[in-house]
Amino acid sequence: MNDVGELKQAREIEALLVDYCRYLDTMDLAALGALFSEECTVVYGPDPRLAAQGREALQASLSRMWRWERTAHHLSNVRIWFDGAASARAESAVWAWHLAPNGEEAQVFGIYHDRLEKTGGRWLIWERRMEAHGSSGAFRVPIPPAHRAPPPAGWEPPEGL
């Protein structure tokens, strides 16, 4: 790929990752499903109810989001690595706010690891795996922790900061 090609493909992929957040907040699960390949693998965590094999299973599984009254997913920190002109890996961060029907709020600080392919002129997510740096409030979904290096042996916290 030349420079323009790569910039253009990156813009298309970013739009796709954004659309996932938009369709999740509007609960347009048909449009959301169309961002994934028919045979996609999507794993939000080890609980079997957090994994889906195939687009239809994903849409069915994400209907669980209706247990929230409202959500707001904010995408940031997008990184894309191309593997040829029609294959890419992406990592992005999501900060999601959730409002429960009882008024409780829940927040998660997630990372998406994606594998994407372009077929028929459209980028699709073939594999998505989620991890999280943490959560806050009433968030109880067991998303696996993202990697974080531990301090070296003997490390002491500075005083007063």
Next chain:
Amino acid sequence: MNDVGELKQAREIEALLVDYCRYLDTMDLAALGALFSEECTVVYGPDPRLAAQGREALQASLSRMWRWERTAHHLSNVRIWFDGAASARAESAVWAWHLAPNGEEAQVFGIYHDRLEKTGGRWLIWERRMEAHGSSGAFRVPIPPAHRAPPPAGWEPPEGL
């Protein structure tokens, strides 16, 4: 527009949307106003005090933000659709934090729907309408709710998630 033209115009529009957030947080209302056309329509909600017709009215109206001690507007989820080389529609998400003089905090999870035109070599916002997926804390501004599809009839929440 060719590919390079579209990438370049998209970058200019993204910079404009970011500048709105920057100038709102620094309360540089003159610079903020210059991002909008003279005849702009800006509607944050049905309350007449949340709507402005024209750049000057917008600047006067946004002086209300001084009732906050501090704000922080974070833009994400930017989508741009071109309608020729000098006309575009954009959607973006804003997560805004507000600190009141009494120490109370208020958050809003908003969506901006924009209509932009390029005239005299500069993109300007001609129309901005705001909706919100929700709010938290001491936020009381009546911003209309963003669209969210309801669950199908008979939908039951999954247990334990």
Next chain:
Amino acid sequence: MNDVGELKQAREIEALLVDYCRYLDTMDLAALGALFSEECTVVYGPDPRLAAQGREALQASLSRMWRWERTAHHLSNVRIWFDGAASARAESAVWAWHLAPNGEEAQVFGIYHDRLEKTGGRWLIWERRMEAHGSSGAFRVPIPPAHRAPPPAGWEPPEGL
């Protein structure tokens, strides 16, 4: 620089700014340090422990982040201004969430002001200064306040908004 060159350099710089957040959350301080020049100046605030001269000092200083159990840094509002093909200034916003070992949470709404140079084919941060529009929860680090214009004399808050 032509249009493609500028778009390409901007994408490289954005990736660099994102990587800073990624490596801070994973506490990969070697990779984080490699984003800065050997002689970099990094100032998070007037406290001498918040300033570092040179890459090694920066890495040593940022080991303080291990006093948090977890962090999540979300970058947004990126603006880049080029000063030739190998020199740029950038401003970006960061929303960072921190979890303390005692379960307390701390948030900061920061602004990064960066000076970057491209040498040996790689963009590096030569100078980073941080300010903040505010903070929340258990955040106590004395980051200097970002500029915000005061209201004009005689300004009165609107009622009921």
